[in-house]
Amino acid sequence: MNGFQVKRKDIKNVSIVYLKGYLDAHTAPDFEKALQELVDEDQVRIIVNLAELNYISSAGLGVFMGFIEDVRKKGGDIKLAELTEKVYRVFDLLGFPVLYEIFKKEEEAIKKYQSS
Amino acid sequence: MTCPKKFWIYGFISLILLIFVVFLDFRLINLSPSPVSCDQIRELLLAGFFLFMTAGFSCLGILKRNSLLGKLRLLGIFALLFSGGLQMLEKQLPASVSIEPFEAANSFTGFSKPMELVLFLILSVLSAWIILIFRELIFIQQGKRTERNYRLLILFILLHVCFVFLLTKIKTLVPNPVEINFENFNSNYLFFILVGFFAFINGFRCKWIHYLNKKQKIGVFFSGIFVSVFVFQQILKIPNVMTGYSITIGAWIDCLLLIYVIYSSMAILGLLLQLPSAGLVDRRTKEIQSFQNLSATISSVFDKEELIDKITELSLQIVRADFSWIELKENDTFCFAGSQNLGKEAAEQLPESFLKNVRNEIKENDIPLLINDVNKDARTREIRKWNRKAGSLLAARVRIQKKELGFIYAMKEERFGFVDECRGLFQAFADQSAIALESANLVRVTIEQERYREELRLAHEAQMRLLPQKMPSVKGMDISGFCLTANDIGGDFYDVIEVDSGRLDIVIGDVSGKGASAAFYMAELKGAIQTLSKHFSSPKEILMEMNGFLHKHFEPQTFVTMIYGILYPAKRELQFVRAGHPPVGLIRKETLSWIETEGLGLGMAPNAVLEKTLSVKTLRLKKADTVVFYTDGLVEARNIENEEFGEDALKEMLTRLNGLESEEMLQQVQKQMRSFTEGIPRHDDITLVIFKIL
Numbered sequence: 001m002n003g004f005q006v007k008r009k010d011i012k013n014v015s016i017v018y019l020k021g022y023l024d025a026h027t028a029p030d031f032e033k034a035l036q037e038l039v040d041e042d043q044v045r046i047i048v049n050l051a052e053l054n055y056i057s058s059a060g061l062g063v064f065m066g067f068i069e070d071v072r073k074k075g076g077d078i079k080l081a082e083l084t085e086k087v088y089r090v091f092d093l094l095g096f097p098v099l100y101e102i103f104k105k106e107e108e109a110i111k112k113y114q115s116s
Numbered sequence: 117m118t119c120p121k122k123f124w125i126y127g128f129i130s131l132i133l134l135i136f137v138v139f140l141d142f143r144l145i146n147l148s149p150s151p152v153s154c155d156q157i158r159e160l161l162l163a164g165f166f167l168f169m170t171a172g173f174s175c176l177g178i179l180k181r182n183s184l185l186g187k188l189r190l191l192g193i194f195a196l197l198f199s200g201g202l203q204m205l206e207k208q209l210p211a212s213v214s215i216e217p218f219e220a221a222n223s224f225t226g227f228s229k230p231m232e233l234v235l236f237l238i239l240s241v242l243s244a245w246i247i248l249i250f251r252e253l254i255f256i257q258q259g260k261r262t263e264r265n266y267r268l269l270i271l272f273i274l275l276h277v278c279f280v281f282l283l284t285k286i287k288t289l290v291p292n293p294v295e296i297n298f299e300n301f302n303s304n305y306l307f308f309i310l311v312g313f314f315a316f317i318n319g320f321r322c323k324w325i326h327y328l329n330k331k332q333k334i335g336v337f338f339s340g341i342f343v344s345v346f347v348f349q350q351i352l353k354i355p356n357v358m359t360g361y362s363i364t365i366g367a368w369i370d371c372l373l374l375i376y377v378i379y380s381s382m383a384i385l386g387l388l389l390q391l392p393s394a395g396l397v398d399r400r401t402k403e404i405q406s407f408q409n410l411s412a413t414i415s416s417v418f419d420k421e422e423l424i425d426k427i428t429e430l431s432l433q434i435v436r437a438d439f440s441w442i443e444l445k446e447n448d449t450f451c452f453a454g455s456q457n458l459g460k461e462a463a464e465q466l467p468e469s470f471l472k473n474v475r476n477e478i479k480e481n482d483i484p485l486l487i488n489d490v491n492k493d494a495r496t497r498e499i500r501k502w503n504r505k506a507g508s509l510l511a512a513r514v515r516i517q518k519k520e521l522g523f524i525y526a527m528k529e530e531r532f533g534f535v536d537e538c539r540g541l542f543q544a545f546a547d548q549s550a551i552a553l554e555s556a557n558l559v560r561v562t563i564e565q566e567r568y569r570e571e572l573r574l575a576h577e578a579q580m581r582l583l584p585q586k587m588p589s590v591k592g593m594d595i596s597g598f599c600l601t602a603n604d605i606g607g608d609f610y611d612v613i614e615v616d617s618g619r620l621d622i623v624i625g626d627v628s629g630k631g632a633s634a635a636f637y638m639a640e641l642k643g644a645i646q647t648l649s650k651h652f653s654s655p656k657e658i659l660m661e662m663n664g665f666l667h668k669h670f671e672p673q674t675f676v677t678m679i680y681g682i683l684y685p686a687k688r689e690l691q692f693v694r695a696g697h698p699p700v701g702l703i704r705k706e707t708l709s710w711i712e713t714e715g716l717g718l719g720m721a722p723n724a725v726l727e728k729t730l731s732v733k734t735l736r737l738k739k740a741d742t743v744v745f746y747t748d749g750l751v752e753a754r755n756i757e758n759e760e761f762g763e764d765a766l767k768e769m770l771t772r773l774n775g776l777e778s779e780e781m782l783q784q785v786q787k788q789m790r791s792f793t794e795g796i797p798r799h800d801d802i803t804l805v806i807f808k809i810l
Contacts, residue, residue: 002758024799057752057800058628058675065720066673094677094696095716098729 002027002055006034014113015043016106020052023060031060035067044076047109051082056090068099077101081109119175126172133165138233141226158226159281163364170244179252184327188336191249192343195376198242199346205235206357227361236361243372250379257323265321269314273371276307280367308370315375319382329401330394337387344380351377403541406434410548417552418559424454427524427549432456434545435510435538437526442514443471444522444553450475453522462504470498474511475523484512484539484546489531507531510538512546516554524549576601579635582642588614590685595622596778597805598786600798607634608747608801609642613649618686621649624745624805625678626697633674641676655680655693656732659718663695663726666719676718679745688809690735690743696720698751701744701770702735708744708771710763711735741809742774749800756795778806 004027005020015038023031038046048064050056068078081103083091091102103109140158179187208231227233254266328336350356351373359366390397410430417423424442431440441455441463450471455463473495477485487509490496499506511525524546528534579601587595597610607627615621623645627634641662648658659680666676679700681692692700696717699710716729737743746766753761769788773781785804 058626058677058748062628062673062675065675066671069672093698093712094675095714095720095729098716098725099721 004030006030008034008038010043011110013043014045014047014110016047016049016110018049018052022055023053023063024055024057025059028057028059028063031063032066035063039067039070039074042074044071044074045113046071046076046078047081047106047113048078049081049106050087051084053084053087056087061091061094061096064096064100077113079103079109079112081106119177122175123172126168126175130165130168130172133161133168134237137161137165138227141228159362159364162362163277166240166244166365166368169240170248173241173244174248174251179248184256184324185332185336187249187252188324191246191253192339194242194246194249195343195347198239198246199350201235201239201242202350202357205232205239208232208235209357209360232361236358236365239358239369240365243369246376247372250375253324254318254321256321256327259321262321265314265317269311269318269375272307272310272314273368276311276371277364277367279307281364284363308374311371312374312378315378316382318375319379322383322386325383325386325390326397329398330391333387333391333394337384337391340380340384340387344377344384347373347376347380403434406430407545407548410545410552413552415555418556420553420556420560421454423552423556425456427552428454428456431524431526431542431545431549435526435534435542436528437510437533438528440524440526442522442524442549444514445520450522458504465502467498467501470496470502473498474509474525478511478513478523484510484543486510486534486536486539488534490527505529508533510534510542512539512542514546514550514553516547516550519554521550521553572603575632575635579606579639582639583609584612587612588620590614590620592688592810593620593683593685593807594778594810595620595805595807596782597803598782599801599803600786600789601801602749602798606801607638608749608803609638610745610803610805611642611645612805613646615649618684619653620683620685621645622681622683622745622805622807623678624697624747624803625676626747626749626801626803627676628674637670637674637676645680653682654732655682655691656730659693659695659730660723660726663718664723667722670719675720677748678718681743681745683807688737690737691732692735693730693732695726695730698746698748701746701767703742703744703771703774704738704740706771706774708767708774710767737809739809742770742778743807744770745805747801747803749798749802750789750804752800753789753793753802754796754799755792761789761792778808781806 002022002024003020004022005018007018007020009016009018017031017034017038019031021027035046038044064078071078079101080091080096082105083102088102091097091100096102101109101112103112137158140161179190182190208229210228227236251266255262325333354370354373355366356369356373357366358369410427413423413426413430417426424444428440428442431437431442439455439457441458442453443450444453445451452460452463474485477495485495487493487496490499490506490509496509506527507530508528509525510527511523514521514524524542526534526542583599584597587597595612597612599608599610601608608625609627610624611621613621613623625638625641627637627641644662644665645658648661652658652661659678662676675696677697678695679692679697680695681690681700683690692713694700694713694715696715699712701708702711711733713733714729714731716726718726721729735743751761751763751766755761769785770781773784776784782804789802
């Protein structure tokens with residue numbers, strides 16, 4: 001079983017979720033739990049930092065799809081930051097850039113929230 | 117030869133021998149002086165009679181059918197009759213006959229009265245049965261030396277009898293022997309003492325005492341003493357009166373009396389020593405039986421209701437309680453599950469505070485709780501609210517490894533009803549019950565799993581039938597495809613539809629997720645495609661139609677990636693759209709290039725967004741071109757070192773295999789993928805469609 005870790009950091013009114021390792025059908029529930037927590041607490045200005053993510057499967061991608069509508073309805077968003085080349089390709093093939101804002105650096109994402 | 121037959125034969129022989137003896141006796145009486153040689157013959161005939169008779173009796177196996185108590189009773193009765201018989205025979209013996217040891221001349225007489233013969237016969241028969249019963253008792257719980265020791269006993273009996281016979285008869289033949297000293301008591305009785313010694317050795321074989329319960333032990337003890345009083349009187353008169361009628365039989369009877377005295381003394385002593393602990397032994401036996409009962413139940417009873425009933429029933433037995441009940445854990449609370457000698461209504465009235473205290477006590481101390489006076493003890497005082505009489509309590513946790521299953525309670529109406537050692541016993545019982553309950557659970561789960569497995573298998577078969585069973589044969593084209601699912605059912609699919617004579621729709625898709633829900637969606641989509649392909653001629657339109665209802669219909673986290681291609685073989689033109697799916701591969705002039713187009717997966721966004729994103733690509737294909745559609749399971753397949761197969765490896769493999777026909781290419785790809793993923797179970801579906809322009 002490949003390892004997976006979720007960490008959360010709150011900066012001002014933005015929450016950053018750090019994903020590390022392999023995000024697949026087995027580990028997706030952990031990611032879901034973290035996002036659910038944020039939604040329950042109304043912390044809907046979310047940035048997901050994927051710098052240390054090695055792999056994402058369709059189950060992992062599905063977690064994003066599962067929350068994005070609720071988050072946007074509450075006036076928030078899920079922005080993605082610091083994707084590796086390999087992981088970016090997966091997101092790109094699926095067409096994520098059409099639906100999500102993807103940033104090279106975490107700060108850019110934070111700035112985007114602050115300016116909006 | 118069967119046993120009854122043997123009996124008749126031996127019996128017949130012994131009867132013949134006896135008749136000879138009687139005949140001789142009557143003749144002897146009429147003859148005088150008595151022909152000495154007849155004595156030896158007579159003795160031999162009598163010895164033969166006895167041996168054949170005993171052999172015949174042992175063939176019958178009547179004794180084997182008797183219970184232990186039955187055998188002991190028979191032994192007692194026979195011993196009493198035997199003593200009585202000897203007494204009676206003494207009165208019959210002519211005064212002229214002396215039975216002084218080894219007195220040859222006057223030492224026996226023939227049968228002169230019928231009474232003598234009858235008594236003699238009866239006593240012989242009884243002696244045979246008595247030794248046979250002893251044999252049975254000695255051989256109970258036979259050890260490795262039992263047979264040997266018994267045979268030695270018999271051997272020495274025979275030696276004694278022969279010795280006596282020889283001594284007495286030799287004296288007759290040689291009136292005044294000088295060399296042999298016959299008057300020495302010790303040497304004459306040498307073999308007799310050895311018989312006694314081996315009787316003592318065999319006396320240790322009283323294992324049958326263990327099979328009696330306390331009451332029986334007491335009974336056998338006292339009746340044994342009673343019978344022995346009579347028999348012991350007889351042994352004081354050695355040699356016994358039978359010697360007067362036959363040296364050999366008399367010597368044998370001496371031995372028997374000696375054996376009886378020694379063996380019964382040792383048995384009576386053994387019983388005496390075991391009487392104080394007899395009660396405890398009985399209790400222990402009962403406890404073990406309860407455990408055996410429970411073990412047997414574990415392996416045969418899987419119905420939960422029945423099992424609980426059995427557990428509460430046995431719990432009464434094992435600690436001798438008046439009533440008991442069991443609680444099982446359901447969703448973190450403990451619910452009454454069953455009871456014995458306690459009605460459900462009464463059990464429901466047990467104060468919850470009382471039960472809580474008991475459970476906490478057990479959890480804290482991790483040993484069963486024993487309360488001698490529930491009404492006085494601070495921990496269980498709450499039970500005073502209950503309307504049923506209760507004195508002492510014994511309660512234990514039912515737990516298997518770390519999993520807590522419940523609690524079991526046993527109570528007695530009197531106080532101080534349980535001894536301290538009941539704690540350990542009760543816990544052992546609770547542990548076994550836990551095993552039984554868990555087994556029953558697992559069996560139920562296994563049965564359910566089997567059912568699921570069977571249903572999945574049927575679903576798999578149904579799904580396999582949804583894939584193209586046969587590729588349409590189109591002139592100038594070579595098409596093949598395969599799909600390997602990770603589990604029994606999956607979310608990948610492909611289809612090749614001959615819409616009309618000039619159009620071939622080639623589709624590949626991947627529903628996100630695994631298992632049952634992905635499979636259902638896949639089936640739905642396939643159906644949709646079959647219909648939509650008939651009504652629309654643009655791949656984009658078809659995908660837009662599908663996205664329309666998918667977006668509303670599917671769960672938000674489910675999406676579908678797809679490549680929809682429409683091929684016009686005559687024009688060699690391929691129009692396709694890529695909805696979030698891995699790119700199309702085109703192999704031309706031995707080079708493979710990935711053709712990427714803009715696209716978005718289906719079910720992810722409303723049609724307005726998809727409309728803007730999805731772009732249609734048109735390819736003009738040439739002769740010898742190969743087009744490849746695949747799903748991400750192929751590149752994301754992992755080997756035993758957790759390395760991904762990768763896009764580059766796929767590119768290299770396809771380019772290398774391009775010279776083969778599509779079917780062959782597929783087979784080679786399958787072979788390579790199988791060997792790449794060897795040792796690891798497949799974690800994603802693998803699908804591949806290849807078509808070539810010929």
